[in-house]
Amino acid sequence: MTDAALAAPPFRPAATLRAAASDEPDDSWLGALVEWVVSLMDVIGPVGAGIAIALENLFPPLPSEAILPLAGFAANRGMFTLAEALVWTTLGSVVGALILYGIGAWLGLDRLRRVAAKVPLLHVEDVDRTVEWFGRHGAKAVFFGRMIPIFRSLISIPAGVTRMPLWRFTLLTTAGSAIWNTASVLAGFFLGESWPVIEQYADILQYVVIAAVVIGVAWFGWVRVRQLLRTRRGSVDEA
Template sequence: MATDETSPSILSMLADWAVSLMDIIGPPGAGIAIALENIFPPLPSEVILPLAGLAASRGSFTLAEALIWTTAGSVVGAFLLYTLGALLGADRLRRAAEWLPLVRGSDVDKSVAWFDKHGGAAVFFGRMLPIFRSLISIPAGITRMNPVKFGLYTLAGSLIWNSIFVLSGFFLGEQWHIVEQYAEILQWIVIVGIVGVIAWFVIARVRDIRRHKDDPTPQER
């Protein structure tokens, strides 16, 4: 299971580690790698999942085992971050927001209200987006989203994402890295979107501050 020679050395090391884990303990190794990927995003699921599919195509374990264990790993990793969010809580986040420039405590309240209303869809689609795959579990915990509901949406979204990459590795074989190129494009689209949202927020908040700088009424915090 060699990686592309043009890949960065760190990527090769991570891929080799994931392969070794699968070689030693079989499909549970793929599940452990994916659970850790949720907590430590530099571990790329776009590499681990196709390698699990490649191992299945070679008979190291079945395709069903690859899908079951990687999806189980996704759910376990997501619940670990959900717990972190629950321990953090909205009150602590609101107090932390008071210390951040351009951020208000009311922003946290609005975000919590939005997540209460759209949390299910956010978790489901977030599990299929780079970067958000892991991060989406934290606001779910902060808002104390129903654990069963969170688990079901996480399971559904993760199964779709995992199936795409595991099946790619299964059918593409040694050319599994092709799918990684498309995943990288999606990742850059997400990054550009995040930067755009942050820029819009900063511009809107600065304009709001300027508009109210001569207003003696205190701004809502």
């Protein structure tokens, strides 16, 4: 062995990954997230990426758009194989979704109806219509919902409330998650140090989804308030 080889420091994938991935300031939320995920992967390998994605399902503010490409980048840097990144992140997605499915099953339809009856502007019939819609389109909602920010997590709850067969829910969740995770992990793998660009473009999609939800909720509230005002006006006229 040469003197140069003896003097050279050992290759440390995690340290290299931190150095390459830390484009964000240390006090930024994304910089803190990168450090946390890298630490997980450094300690327990691809299982750490799976745990991070499982937690992302339970806490949607954690962005899979940052975690998944980072897992691909880690595979690119030799912390683990690409196959391990794909398998463990998909497994993490399924585990997180099953926990939310369990919460929905625990909540149940009867309890959800009682909650709706106490919430202003909501009617028990709204729950029934939603359940009826989910009965017709639930399979597509679960599959495609795994590829949409925010809905990726929330779609598991109505699946549990309506008691979609567990085998079907798991199969659809696995398929949808595998597609989304594979695309994101591969993007991080091939983009290398440029992986943060994925998060920037994914933010646009997330903002579009949030805007659509806000507009939908605002429209629903406006319609219900108008209905309430008409009902009160009619009651006054009759009196």
